[in-house]
Amino acid sequence: MRSPRSDTEGVFYKNITDSHDPFTTDIELQSADDSPLMNHTVKSFLWKDITVTVKxxxxxxxxxxxxxxxxxxxxxxxxxxxxPSGCGKTTLLNVLAHRDAATGAKVEGHTLVNGTAASLSVFRTLSSYVEQEDALIGSLTVRETLHFAARLAHKNTLSAKDRKSRIEGLLDSFGLRNQSNTIIGTPIQKGISGGQKRRVSVASQLITGPKILFLDEPTSGLDSAASLEVVSYVKKVAKKNNLIVIASIHQPSTSTFELFDKLVLLSGGKQHYFGPVDGVGAHFELLGFPMPRQINPAEFLLEMMNIDFASHQEAAQARLNEMHKAWITSPCAKELKTQMTISLKNAEPFTLKAEPSKGNFPIVLMTLVHRAFVKSYRDVVAYGIRIAMYTGLAIMMGTVWLRLHTEQDDIQPFINAIFFGSAFMSFMAVAYVPSYLEDRATFVKERYNGLYGSAAFIISNFIIGLPYLFLITLIFSSIAYWLSNFQPTAHAFFSWIMWLFLDLVAAESLVVLMSSIFPNFVISLALTAFANGLWMSVGGFLVTPTILNVFWKYVFHYIDYQSYVFQGMMVNEFQHRTYGCGADCRCIYESELSDQCRISGTAVLDQYGYKTHETGKWVGILLAIVLGYRLLGWAALCLRK
Known part of the structure; x- marks a missing residue:
């Protein structure tokens, strides 16, 4: 067995040379007082009799x-x-990483660190997992990505100098020095290449100080040169820092395949080989399957393991079964059993030195808010496009309902404008779906790696949205309100702003809820649009609350945030305003001013059953709805662990 370095106490990285050549930059491990583990050294990671069954x-x-x-x-x-595809390699990787294997799966067997079973909290501290898809924030630069990863991982236990030192070391080690100030890339802005993104994904996990690193298809979507590049850097860092790296991989090139030290070969969920990569040829030669020269070994092995396209399925399956039986009695299998026995005899349990500090929550929250702020002002998809969209909507509304008059013929257009300004503004919040899903993907990755929980994510997401939603409200109102000639007083204008702001906050909270429950772009978009359509139907404009049937009124109307915004805006517009009845003095609304050929705005409110002087109550209900949406979104994230 290979002996680990005896002086390793925590996997932390530091650049100790000035060289920018990634293969000459030296990285060394350093002991760290901030590590939460009493026994720092990982000497082995083994898994035994892993069996997964589903119905x-x-x-x-x-x-x-x-x-x-x-x-x-x-x-x-x-x-x-x-x-081959469907052999169980991703399932095995998830089991080893202490993740869900599959929906409703029954998992048996043992995963042991230093010969003992580590608790989930300890294992999350020891390990990191890099997803197949690069869950990176596209509007951050490479350096910023590593910077925020370090802040979240170490929660101010590192000084700014040490944090910078580790970031610089990883930039050099992964050959990212020249791209350090380049953004990752968004659908609108071009960033770094696919291979560089994979290196950033790995580097951002290494900065958290793992002892075990899991990689899900690290070469997926990359050409052979980029694949070799990524695996080369991972191997370099693993050797330098005594990391344990386990990666699922589909079909590597010969050069990439030969970089791996060990190989687990699966087919149909059964193990057909475990051992050194350079010994797999000899193993199959003993079985009567010599590896041809001048052929990619990985392709040869996959062709033997894959029977999906065999013309004689029964014969191919029988051949695979014989290979599996031969593996069980092979010298490689016996050597593995011997090594596992030695590891179990030298068991060294991991114990937590102390519970994580509760004071870390404000630090994590501030870090997430800071990162979200950088993303929000730099990524036009997050709020820039929405600001432009709402500005265009304001110009359209202001010019369609241009300079309405205080005559009875304009009462209905005023009501229509109020409905449009509130309902369609909240409906357009569906534009926030893609931005939230990107943030959620980053959160899921970081939560799996034990950096923070659902509460910090939901609160930071809420905080960062408030100033932008207020800016959108202010821009929209400044254009549409005065062009349409709503009540021209400062009090009425700022009341309108208040209602519209609460409307947008509730609408964005609905997006968060739907996208947390169904983190799929099409589904969350459709359900959010459906919910807003429902709120429009029962909000009080299309069918007044006085005649709305009891089912829709008591089941949906009273929990419809749009209904409180609409009636608040209606009271704001009509409570202190009067309208002329025209030259013939035929008033369409009866009020105490009819003898003066005028209509009191309160008569309009009476038609809808709206009372005045209940602003505080409606605002309180709106805030409760917003809180309810956010709490349900938080619960959805917690339940989807």
Whole structure:
């Protein structure tokens, strides 16, 4: 067995040379008093008899996804999980990383660190997981991505100098020095390349100080040169820092394949090989399957393991079964059992030195707000496009309902304008869906790696949205309100702003709720639009509350945030205003001013059943609805762990 360096106490990185060549930059491990583990050194990570079964949807019988898989990886080694599509390699990676294997799956077996079972909290401290998709914030630069990752991981336990030192070391080690001030990239703004994104994803996890790093398809979507580039950097850092790296990989090139130290070969959930990469050829040669020269070894192995396209399925399956039986009795399997026995005999439990400090929450919250602020003002998709969209909507509304008069013929246009200004403004909040889903993807990755929880994410998301929503409200109102000739007083104008701001806050909170429950762009967009359509229908404009049937009134009307905004704006406009009845003095609304050929605005309110002097009550209900949406969004994120 390979012996880990005895002086390693925590995987923390520091650039100790001035070289910018990633292969000459030296990175060393440093002891850290801030590490929460009493026993810092990871000497081995093994898994034994990993079996995963699910219920088959057709037969309703248990179906095996993984069957008795074993393995052991030591510090400084990178291990590849390989096999044809559907062989179970992603499931195995998730089990090893203490993630959900599959919906309704039953998981059996053991994953042991230093020969002992680590609790979930300890394991999350020890490990990091890099998703197949790069869950990066596209509007941040490479340096900013590492900077915020370091702040979230160490929560001010590092000085600014030490944090900068670690960031500089990783930039050099992963060859990202020249791209350090380049943004990751958004659908609108071009950023770094795909290979560089993968390196940033790995580097942002390494800065958190893991001992075990899991990579899900790190070369997915990359060409052979970029794949070699990414795996080369990972191998370099793993060797330098005694990291354990386990990666699922689909079909690597020969050069990339030979960079791995160990290989787990799966087919149909069964293990067909575990051992050194340079020994796999000899193993299959003993079985009567010599590896041809001048062929990619990975392609050769995958072709043997894949029977999906075999012309004789039964014969191919029988051949695979024989290979599996031969593996069980092979010298490589016996060597693995011996190494696992030694590891179990030398078991060293991990124990937490102390519970995480509760004082970390404000630090995490401030970091998330800071990062969200940088993203929001730099990424036009987040709020820039919405500001432009709402500005155009304000100009359209102001010119369609241009200079309405205080005559009875304009009463209905005033009401229509109020409905449009409130309902359609909240409806257009669906434009926030893609930005929130990007933030949520980053949150899911960081929560899995134990950096923070749902509460910090929901609160920071709420805080950062407030100034932008107020800016949108102010721009829209300054244009549409005065062009349409709503009540021309400062009090009425600022009351309108208050109602519209609360309307947008509630609408964005609805987006957060729907997108948290259904984190799919099309589904969350459709459901948010449907919900807003429902609120429009029962809000009081299309059917007045006085005649709305009891089901819709008592089930939906009273929890409809748009209904409180609409009646608040109606009272704001009509409470202190009168309207002329025309030259023939035929008033369409009866009021105490009819004998003066005038209509009191309160008569309009009476038609809708709206009372005055209840602004405080309606504002309180709106705030409660906003809080309810956010709490439900938080609960949805918690339940989807």
């Amino acid at each position: 088959d949807h057709k037969t309703k019988q248990p179906k095996s996804i993984l069957d008795g898989v074993d393995g052991l990886v030591e510090p400084g080694e990178i291990c590849a999980l390989m096999g």
